[in-house]
Amino acid sequence: MVDQLPPVRPAKPPLSAASVMVRLAGIGGVVALILGGFYYVNGTLDPQRLSPGKLVNALEHNNGVHPGYRRNHAKGLCVAGYFQGSGAAQALSSAQVFGTERTPVVGRFALPSGNPYAPDSSVPIRSFALSFTQANGQQWRTGMNSMPVFPVGTPEAFYQMLQAGAPEATTGKPAPGAMPAFFAAHPETAAFLQWVKTAKPSASYATESYNGINAFYLVNAAGQRQAVRWGVVPLALDVAAASTPGDADYLQRDLLERLAAGPLKWQLNLTLAEPGDPVNDASKAWPAGRKVVNAGTLVVEKAEAQNQGECRDINYDPLILPSGIEGSDDPLLAARSAAYASSYVRRTGEVDQLPKEPQP
DSSP states (O other), rough: BBSEEEEEOOOOOOOOOOHHHHHHHHHHHHHHHHGGGOOOOOOOGGSSSOOOOHHHHHHHHHHHOOOTSSSSSSSSSEEEEEEOOOOOTTOOOOGGGSSSSSEEEEEEEEESSSSTTTOOGOSSOOOEEEEEEOTSOOOOEEEEEEEOSOOOOOHHHHHHHHHTTOOTTTTSOOOHHHHHHHHHHOOOGHHHHHHHHHHOSSSSSGOOOOOOOEEEEOTTTTTOOEEEEEEEEEOOOOOOOOTTTTTTTTHHHHHHOOOOOOEEEEEEEEOOOOTTTTTSSSSSSSOOTTOEEEEEEEEEEEEEEETTTTTTOOOOHHHHHHHHTOSSSOOHHHHHHHHHHHHHHHTTTTTGGGGOOOOO
């Protein structure tokens, strides 16, 4: 069952066989960059327990150190606007954001890379982080990516993936065969790899869909809990980008040109789990046909340079939640929260080293 879904867009053509091989060959580096902010190892890996801080050190070693920037998703752009709730989710959650009032939002578009100077074409995945501030002062923060599932479902597997993608001292590149061997040893990565083979990223931040991937619980006034996954779907058709994709910063330029013509909008969808759907494993998709509730419309009105923008000092910790939304027992949520905190402490102590960027 679906409640007020936007129009279906034409299917994107699959990649050629050659393109698939190129993309899979580089997937180790892409995945390491995407997941860099999520690496956290708990006590089950003793006697060499790795703290979030040590894992951020490893991320810096792999990607280089860029003081003042996020250790992952380093290249980005601040945006601001509001969320207009539809009221359709009020029966599911007591959170004010799901009412019918406007809620201010500060967000950030970014690339999954630790390099703030990486060309926009360097990775096929885009990310979108949001911070909603309710009238009662409570906040809801979430980070979403354009992929539908995570490659693996546990912090331990994340750590093994990071090791497989680590550069060798002699070549500066991961050991040949390390990442294919990792995928072969982890059949749960099949859903992610299948998506990689057919995914064709949008040429614009504005026309991409973004998925929260992890499961959460909505809690209503009566205390009833409903497991959900959320995501946003663009209300603009996937038309040609306003800037040439060959430009190293074409995603930012395109977004600014679109905003100059008017606000950009996405529909916030809540997908409701049914009994038996996995709520603690982000590598597993839920079956098609689950009920989707249109919770409202996200409106982006303006953008600003990230180094001086409002989003710079926001830690988009996925466990910062208002009353009416609760985290699930997905182990990746605690992992993300811990690693984000470690990265946040480092970069906020280096703000004076950030270069000044011209405002859009």
